[in-house]
Amino acid sequence: xxxxxxxxxxxxxxxxxxxxxxVYWQSRQIYGHVTLQRQLGRQYIGVHRSLWGSRExxxxxxxxxxxxxxxxLLKGFTIFARFxxxxxxxxxxxxxxxxxxxxxxxxxxxKGSMMAFRQAATKAADDPAGKE
Numbered sequence: 001x002x003x004x005x006x007x008x009x010x011x012x013x014x015x016x017x018x019x020x021x022x023v024y025w026q027s028r029q030i031y032g033h034v035t036l037q038r039q040l041g042r043q044y045i046g047v048h049r050s051l052w053g054s055r056e057x058x059x060x061x062x063x064x065x066x067x068x069x070x071x072x073l074l075k076g077f078t079i080f081a082r083f084x085x086x087x088x089x090x091x092x093x094x095x096x097x098x099x100x101x102x103x104x105x106x107x108x109x110x111k112g113s114m115m116a117f118r119q120a121a122t123k124a125a126d127d128p129a130g131k132e
Contacts, residue, residue, distance in 0.1 A: 022079045023079060025079070026079040026080075026081075029082075030074070030082075030083070033082075033083055034059070037059065037061055037070065037072070040061045040069060040070060041061045041062050041063050041064070041069055041070075042061070042062045042063075042124070042127070042129065043059065043060070043061050043062075044059070044060045044062070044094075044120040044121070044123040044124045044127070045057055045058065045059045045060075045120055045123075046058045046060075046115075046116040046117060046118065046119025046120030046121070046122070046123065047116055047119065048112040048113070048115040048116040048119070050112055054075070054076075054077055055075070056073065056074070056075040056110075056112045056113050056115075056116045057073070057074040057075070057083075057116055058071070058072075058073055058086075058113060058116030058117035058119070058120045059071070059072045059073075059074070059083060059120065060089070060094065060117065060120045060121065060124060062093075062094065062124055066093050066094065066095075066124075067091060067092070067093055068089050068090055068091065068092050068093065068094070069090065070085070070090065071085070071086040071087075071089035071090055071117065072084060072085055072086060073086050073109070073113055073116070073117075075112075075113065086107075086109065086113075086117075087107075088106050088107040088109075089106065089117065094120075094121035094122075094124035094125045095121075095125060097117055097118060097121040098118065098121050098122065098125060100114075
């Protein structure tokens with residue numbers, strides 16, 4: 001007869017190790033995506049943290065004229081979260097996003113998502129490389 005305490009401890013250890021491997025896998029996937037997107041233009045990433053500890057990342061890619069050529073949002077609680085395109089922001093500038101009243105959202109974005117994009121737009125507006 002097996003010791004039930006030992007089985008529980010081994011089970012918890014196995015799940016903890018699996019979680020660590022999956023988090024590493026997700027971080028490599030996200031890092032690879034961000035690195036690939038950086039080749040398209042100037043990249044700015046903003047983050048918003050909710051009261052529950054979840055985070056939303058907004059990534060803006062700007063061309064040489066300061067127009068958003070790609071906008072992506074990463075949010076979710078699981079390791080399967082991926083960046084998703086946000087088409088309504090494409091064609092705007094960082095200043096257009098910052099000109100929106102605080103709390104106003106675009107399309108179906110949540111307030112947290114907009115706060116992440118506002119943070120990325122603030123970084124873009126403050127970047128001396130973008131003011132050529």
